[in-house]
Amino acid sequence: MHLILFLLFAGFCLAGAINLLLQSHPINSALSLVVVMTSLAVLYLLLGAEFLAAAQIIVYSGAIMVLFTFVVMLLNAGREERTLGSRAARAVGFPAVVVILGVLATLIVHAHGLGVASLSDAITSTEDLSRVLFRELLLPFEVTSILILIAILGAVALARHGDGETPTSEERTSPK
């Protein structure tokens, strides 16, 4: 059962990631990314991380991807124009990708004692997770909440018009 579920959702994952690269319209790429993230949530569940599976769906495929599709629609982003990109990306980037994948694959194939993953063993309950998080790692958790607060303020400050800026006539007449 584990094997079948793994193959199915790993296939979804790879198909979504490849589709993200092939699509030329940003909204199609965003929807492919939703497929990738939801499949990853199932893989987390197979690995016994039930809290992370829920968080992955809520935070990633929910909140972050809604933000992405919202921005795509707000900016009315059309098809991207196909260019070959910079010369440096072709000369250095693509061989670098092949090298990264080759090195990682060699390391993984030659690693001993990795073992197997099965459904039954070691399901991490949310209780275990929160016990470690709130007893031993409370300071990083609080620091992250400050980071999120700063990010919200920064996003609002960046995305709105400047204070001293008077709206142009085009903006004044455009319907809100």
Added chain:
Amino acid sequence: MNSILSQEVPISWYLMLSAVLFSLGVLGFLIKRNLITVFMSIELMLNAVNLSFVTFAHQWHQVRGQIFVFFVMMVAAAEAAVGLAIIIAVFRARATLAVDRIDLMKL
């Protein structure tokens, strides 16, 4: 049929999937020409690394690996909010999303 149903998955397959997803993310970062899609490729890379973290947390029965993924998710959410706000500001100044045309730091 029964042998397929009871079979377990090697840990290395999960790691290999994570490596392939990461490489696809790097590839997307290089070949995509739309600012939003480039940003999505970064999210794909973050997710690939998260899968590695969860896999190793499962292998060594460590809860901290999963907590690290939790922190990565929170930082990714903050990053998405700020990044998309920057994209909106850039679009307002330049009226384009093509990365080839956004080549000056000044507005």
